[in-house]
Amino acid sequence: MKRLTIIIFSVLLLITLFTGCSSKLTSSEKQVPDLTGEWKQLNSNSEDSYQAATISDDTIEIYWVSDNGDTKSLYWAGSFIAPTTADKSFTWDSKNDHSKTDSAMLASQDDTKTMTYQNGVLSYEVSIMGTTTKVKLEKQK
Template identity: 75%
Template sequence: MALIITIFTGCSSTSKGSGNEGNTPEKEIPDLTGEWKQENSNSEDSYQSATISGDTIEIYWVTDNGDTKSLYWAGTFEAPTTADEPYSWDSKNDHSKTESAMLASSDDTKTMTYEKGELSYEASAMGTTTTVRLKKQK
């Protein structure tokens, strides 16, 4: 009976990469539900706030340090299904809620965009249009 011994040399495994493999955290789909507050208001006691719940978004004009709220938008919300940004959807106005609100938008749709922790959209009042930027409240 013969004994055969085989020696393997030079069979090391190396990878050519950036050295970052496995260290990059997986991006998560953002959860946009909750309370949002305008960050780019020109006034401390007057701003817009939004509530996202289920498949709806409601936006209010807030004045008097929060003592007065007037409906600006009531519409549909479509949650993101990927972590890709920017994320946008066209919210459809619920006219049954906004038609009797004096400060509400009469637009049929409003494009909402989420990017880098900020929710933004255009708001118009008295002939002036501005981009409203909201941050999620904790």
């Protein structure tokens, strides 16, 4: 009788352990991405010149960076709308803060800029002297 009780208890314990483990492995809840922090351009043609962004609260600021980070010039200062769902992609229209960009020589004078976040990459278009390119940034750890 004692032996049967130990066997039953052991089987129940194993079932409980395996059921708990398997449910944890299969139930991967998607989380809303946190975009706040520092971002750096992935697709720059130069190692010492690129764009970098800082997202905090409800603002995004993007800079032209050169001289290995020694020189920074404002490109964009605008609104940031954080994602509220865990969708695969997220897009928002950032409104330019002209009080910051109007006096910056290399800043965009556009009223809005469409920003997209997808698969860990933040992207937007930059136009200079008739040439438009898509800039892609990744969050820095």
